[in-house]
Amino acid sequence: MSEASELGRRVPMTLPDLLELDLTVRAGVRWLxxxxxxVAHARGDGMPARIIGHAxxxxxGVQIPEEAPPDEIAAALATARFYLRRVTDVDGTTLYRLFHQSLADHLRSHPVQRTETxxxxxxxxxAALLxxxxxxxxxxxxxxxxxxxRHAAQHAxxxxxxxxxxxxVEFLVHADPVTVAPLLDGHPWLTxxxxxxxxxPLLRRQLLALCAVRHGARDAAWRLANPPGQAPVPWQPAWSFAGSVTAVACAEGxxxxxxxxxxxxxxxxxxxxxxxLTGPLTGHGSRTEALAFGRHAGRLVLLSFSSDGELRLYDAMSGAEVRADRVHGASAAGGMSLTSVAGRLFAVLAGPSATAFLVDVYFGTATSFVLGLATVPSATGSRR
Structure with missing residues (x-):
């Protein structure tokens, strides 16, 4: 009777007990x-065999672990198939996960041997994964x-x-954004x-470079735009402007x-x-709609046009205002250019519906055009 009781006591009563009995019987399978x-440490739907081999x-349980032979990892997975469930990953590989949480909990607590907790x-x-x-x-x-x-950030x-x-930055470019995004709280330059x-990933690289430079992380922006072993990104952000920008112009030369x-x-x-280079140039009473650089009388000038039809001309090096004028009914929604002809400075404003305006900046006269049709005289600017 006592022998029967002892045998009954040895019968596995839980899944972890059954697993330990199985591991004892299969002690010859070293990598089991x-x-x-x-696999007990797998995230999401499970790990692929190659990642399992690394992990x-x-x-x-040794100080300097050896490489895991792929055939032995495959043999261990085949031996443990009773305890595993399988799904297919996005790249067609098989993912492995333990079929019951109690097995995962037990192996997390006793990963090397049963007697060690x-x-x-x-x-x-x-380190093994990376x-x-x-x-x-x-x-x-x-x-x-x-x-x-998907899951390196969670393991980290x-x-x-x-x-x-x-x-x-290369991790941020290639990692699954859905998994990483919730972990970004407090990141210095990325939301x-x-x-x-x-x-x-290519678009993300460019976007992240812009985000980095916008928050002053220029080193990160440079690394994003110049990935190791790859061609540099053709357009590289160098700096950013903090504000609601409505118009930009670059001076030639x-x-x-x-x-x-x-x-x-x-x-x-x-x-x-x-x-x-100077303090802010003020004076417009509404949104800046267009900007254009030009050269006149031997100096670089800047013309600014606001949404209420006001033109302001500045010395582009000192920021000093040269003159101001208003062109009634004009629009530069399509852009603006500035040119000097026979000693006179002209601005061309591209408005809506194929209209354009030619403005003599110093004399304040303006002529409107409907592109492709005859010219029609328009309002004259009022000098100030």
């Missing part, structure tokens, strides 16, 4: 427990498997090393909305850029650094 421990090294340091697991991506210029996220692009958070990935705006804003102010900036 490390593989199951790796399993963290659960060997306490999980493996998450930093070891993260090791295959290591290169001379950092981690190669462009070759990472979908599992890591478990290891208290999330900043390691969020400071890596969840910005990350989610572009699904394509001079390192100056003009920026107009919704308040009607105009700002003269260094084209390379974005620093202010």
């Amino acid at each position: 427990r490390p593989v199951l421990a790796a 399993a090294r963290a659960f060997l 306490g999980g493996v340091d998450p930093k070891l697991l993260l 090791a295959p991506l290591s290169g001379a210029d950092g981690h190669r996220w462009d070759i990472a498997e979908p599992y890591l692009l 958070a478990d290891a208290d090393q999330l900043s390691l990935l969020l400071d890596d 969840a909305d910005d990350l989610l705006e572009a699904a394509d 001079a390192d100056v850029v003009a920026v107009g804003d919704v308040a009607g102010e105009v700002h003269l900036l260094d084209r390379h650094r974005g620093t202010a």
Whole structure:
């Protein structure tokens, strides 16, 4: 009777007990427990076999784990098939996950052997997952498997090393934005909305570079625009302007850029650094609609046009106002150009519905055109 009681006591009563009995019987399959421990740490729908092979090294219980032979990992997965469920990933690979949470909880607590309680340091697991991506210029996220692009940030958070990935601009470019976005709280230059705006990595790279330079993270912006081992991005952001910009103009042959804003102010900036060359040019009573540089009488000038029809001419180097005028009924919604002809300075304003306005800036006369039709005289500007 006592022998029967002893036998009955040894019968597995829980799934973890059944697993431990099975592992004892299959002790010859060396990678079986490390593989199951790796799967127990899987996120989402599970891990693919290749990632399991990398992660399993963290659960060997040795100081310097050896590489996991792919055939032995495959054999361990086949042996453990009773405990696994499978789904197909977006790239066609099979994902593996334990079929019951109690198995995952048990293996997380006893990853190396049953008699040892306490999980493996998450930093070891993260290092094992990222090791295959290591290169001379950092981690190669462009070759990472979908599992890591989705879940590496979560493993990094478990290891208290999330900043390691969020400071890596190549990770931000290639990682799954849906998974990473909720983890961006407090990021110095990137918001969840910005990350989610572009699904394509190429577009995301350009958007992130703009976000970085807008928040003063110029080093990050440069790294985004000049990815290692790839051609530089053709258009690279150098600086940004903090404000509601409504008009921009670049001077030809001079390192100056003009920026107009919704308040009607105009700002003269260094084209390379974005620093202010003068104080704000004020005077407009409404939104700056168009800006144009030109040369007249041997000096660089800037013409500004506001949405209420006001023209203001400035010395583009000092910011001093030269004159102001108003053109009634004119619009520069389609842009504006400035040219000097026979000693006279003219502005051409492109308005709506194929209309254009030719303005003699110093004399204040304006003529409207309907493109393709005869010219029609229009209102005369009033000098001030």
